[in-house]
Amino acid sequence: MIINHPLLGPRDSAEFTYLGDARLIDRPDWQSQTAARDFYEYGYLRENPAGWHEELWFHEAGDRSWLVVTRNTVTHEISKVEMARDVARKRGRST
Amino acid sequence: MRYSGLRVIKEALTGHKGWQPAWRDPEPQAAYDIVIIGGGGHGLATAYYLAKEFGQKRIAVLEKGWIGGGNVGRNTTIIRSNYLLDGNEPFYEFSLKLWEGLEQDFNYNAMISQRGILNLIHSDAQRDAFTRRGNAMILNGADAEMLSTEQIKARYPFLNTDDARFPIKGGLAQHRGGTVRHDAVAWGYARGADSHGVDIIQNCEVTGFRIANGKCTGVETTRGFIGAGKVGCAVAGSSSRLMSHAGMRLPMESHVLQAFVSEGLKPVLPGVITFGAGHFYCSQSDKGGLVFGGDIDGYNSYAQRGNLPVVEDVCEGGMAIFPSFGRARLLRMWGGIMDMSMDGSPIIDRTETEGLYFNGGWCYGGFKATPASGYCFAHLLAKDAPHPTATAYRFDRFEKGRMIDEKGMGNQPNLH
Ligand SMILES: Cc1cc2nc3c(=O)[nH]c(=O)nc-3n(C[C@H](O)[C@H](O)[C@H](O)COP(=O)(O)OP(=O)(O)OC[C@H]3O[C@@H](n4cnc5c(N)ncnc54)[C@H](O)[C@@H]3O)c2cc1C
Numbered sequence: 001m002i003i004n005h006p007l008l009g010p011r012d013s014a015e016f017t018y019l020g021d022a023r024l025i026d027r028p029d030w031q032s033q034t035a036a037r038d039f040y041e042y043g044y045l046r047e048n049p050a051g052w053h054e055e056l057w058f059h060e061a062g063d064r065s066w067l068v069v070t071r072n073t074v075t076h077e078i079s080k081v082e083m084a085r086d087v088a089r090k091r092g093r094s095t
Numbered sequence: 096m097r098y099s100g101l102r103v104i105k106e107a108l109t110g111h112k113g114w115q116p117a118w119r120d121p122e123p124q125a126a127y128d129i130v131i132i133g134g135g136g137h138g139l140a141t142a143y144y145l146a147k148e149f150g151q152k153r154i155a156v157l158e159k160g161w162i163g164g165g166n167v168g169r170n171t172t173i174i175r176s177n178y179l180l181d182g183n184e185p186f187y188e189f190s191l192k193l194w195e196g197l198e199q200d201f202n203y204n205a206m207i208s209q210r211g212i213l214n215l216i217h218s219d220a221q222r223d224a225f226t227r228r229g230n231a232m233i234l235n236g237a238d239a240e241m242l243s244t245e246q247i248k249a250r251y252p253f254l255n256t257d258d259a260r261f262p263i264k265g266g267l268a269q270h271r272g273g274t275v276r277h278d279a280v281a282w283g284y285a286r287g288a289d290s291h292g293v294d295i296i297q298n299c300e301v302t303g304f305r306i307a308n309g310k311c312t313g314v315e316t317t318r319g320f321i322g323a324g325k326v327g328c329a330v331a332g333s334s335s336r337l338m339s340h341a342g343m344r345l346p347m348e349s350h351v352l353q354a355f356v357s358e359g360l361k362p363v364l365p366g367v368i369t370f371g372a373g374h375f376y377c378s379q380s381d382k383g384g385l386v387f388g389g390d391i392d393g394y395n396s397y398a399q400r401g402n403l404p405v406v407e408d409v410c411e412g413g414m415a416i417f418p419s420f421g422r423a424r425l426l427r428m429w430g431g432i433m434d435m436s437m438d439g440s441p442i443i444d445r446t447e448t449e450g451l452y453f454n455g456g457w458c459y460g461g462f463k464a465t466p467a468s469g470y471c472f473a474h475l476l477a478k479d480a481p482h483p484t485a486t487a488y489r490f491d492r493f494e495k496g497r498m499i500d501e502k503g504m505g506n507q508p509n510l511h
Pocket residue numbers: 132133134135136137138157158159160161162163164165166167168169170171172173174299300301302329330331332333337352353354388429430431432433457458459460461462463464
C-alpha cells in the first residue's frame with residue numbers, strides 16, 4: 001500500500017504505524033455527566049466497517065507526523081490523506 | 096452411516112457404491128427453535144453439542160457461502176492450551192481435552208496429532224515469563240515442561256542453540272499440543288450435527304434480524320425470513336458487520352492474518368516450534384508442506400489477502416531460526432479475516448436483545464478453541480447460563496475493567 005503523504009508525497013505504508021479509527025481524535029469531555037460511559041465507548045467500541053474507514057497512521061519511520069487516511073477496508077484503495085492536526089483543528093480539538 | 100475400518104474394507108470390496116453424502120442439503124424451514132449463524136468451526140460445533148449434549152431439537156446452521164470456507168479452513172491448525180490467565184486457561188484446557196476425544200465422539204478422522212508444541216526462549220526475562228506461564232498451566236491441570244538448552248539440542252538437533260543474535264536458552268513445551276486437519280473439523284462437526292437432525296443450510300446469508308419489543312424473533316436471509324426462538328451468532332471476522340444489524344457496536348476490529356505453505360518435503364520438523372525473538376511459528380503437515388505464519392497485517396481489513404511487508408517479516412523470522420528452510424519454495428499463501436478483540440480474548444455472551452446470543456472475538460487463536468467454544472456456546476444457548484470455564488467471556492468486562500489481556504497490550508487490537 002502507498003500512502004500519499006500531504007507533505008512528503010507517496011510513501012510505502014511499511015514506514016507507518018497504525019493506530020485505528022480516527023474517531024480517537026474525538027476524546028470525550030471528562031467532566032460530562034456521562035463521562036464513564038463515553039470513555040468506555042471511546043476506548044473500546046468500534047464501527048469496524050467493511051468499506052470506507054477514516055483511520056490514524058503515524059509516520060514513524062518518516063517525519064513522525066500523524067495522518068488521517070481514508071481507506072477502503074475491502075479493496076485497500078485510499079481516497080484521501082490529511083494531516084491529523086488539520087482534521088483535529090477542523091473539529092475544534094486542537095489550536 | 097458409521098465410519099469404521101470394517102466399513103472401508105467392505106466398500107473397497109463392493110466398488111465404493113455404498114457411501115452416502117456426509118450431510119443433507121435441506122431447504123430452510125419457516126422456523127427453528129435455535130438458529131446458528133455461521134457455518135465455521137464454532138457454529139457447527141455449537142449445533143453439534145446443542146443436539147447431542149444438550150438435547151435441543153429443531154436447530155439450523157445458516158452459512159452464507161459453503162461450510163468450512165472461512166477461517167476454519169484457513170488457519171495453521173495449531174491446538175494447545177498454554178495460556179496464562181485464569182479467565183482463559185481452564186477454557187483452553189477444556190478444549191484440548193475435548194480434542195483428545197473428538198474423533199471417537201463424532202466418528203470422523205480429523206487427523207488430530209499431538210506432536211507437541213515448543214515455545215523457544217532467547218533471554219532470561221523470557222525464561223521467567225515462560226516459567227510463570229508453565230506453572231499457571233500446571234495449576235489448571237494442563238501439561239507443561241521447561242526444557243533446557245541440552246534437552247532441546249537432543250530433541251531438535253537441527254536448531255542452532257548458539258546463534259550469536261538469537262541464542263536458544265531453553266523452551267516451554269506442551270507435549271499434548273499439536274495439529275489437526277482443519278477442514279475435517281468442519282466436516283466432522285457438520286456430519287455429526289446433521290446426524291442428530293440439525294439442518295445445515297449453505298448459500299444462505301443473514302442480512303438482518305427481526306427484533307420486536309427488545310426480542311429477536313428470527314433472521315432475514317437471502318433465502319427469506321427464518322423464525323427462531325433463539326439466535327446464536329458465530330461469524331468470526333464478520334462479527335461487527337452482522338451485529339450492526341442489531342444496532343450493536345462491538346469491542347473489535349477485523350484484521351487479516353496470512354498463512355503460508357511450502358512445497359512438500361520429507362519429514363524435517365517434529366511438532367510445532369515458535370520462535371521467541373520474532374513472530375514466526377511453523378509445523379510440517381502430513382503431506383510434507385511447511386505450514387507457517389506470523390503477525391497480522393496490522394490495519395483493519397476485510398480483504399481475504401495480505402500485503403507484502405508482512406510476508407517479508409514472516410520470512411525473516413523464519414530464516415532467523417530455520418535458515419535451512421530458505422531453500423524450500425513457497426507454494427501457497429492466503430489470508431483470513433480475524434475478529435480481533437480489544438483485549439485479545441473472546442466473548443461468549445448474551446446481548447441486550449432477548450433471544451440473541453453472541454460468540455466471537457477469537458483473534459488468531461480460535462481454531463484450538465473450536466470444541467470448547469461450541470460446547471460453551473451450546474451450554475449458554477440451552478441453559479441461559481455460562482459454562483463454568485467460560486464465565487469471564489462477557490461483553491461488560493471492558494466497561495467493568497475486567498479485561499483478559501494475555502499480552503498486556505491494552506485496547507489496541509492489532510497488538511494482541
Ligand atoms: C491464517 C490464519 C491462521 C490461523 N492459525 C490458527 C492456529 O494455528 N491456531 C488457532 O487456534 N487458530 C488459528 N486461527 C484462528 C482461527 O482460524 C479462527 O479464530 C476460527 O476459525 C474462527 O472461528 P470459525 O471457525 O467459526 O470461523 P469461520 O470459519 O470464519 O466461520 C464463520 C462463518 O460465518 C460465515 N458468515 C459470515 N457472515 C455471515 C452471514 N451474514 N450469514 C451467514 N453466514 C455468515 C462465514 O462465511 C464463515 O463461514 C488462524 C486464522 C487464520 C486466518
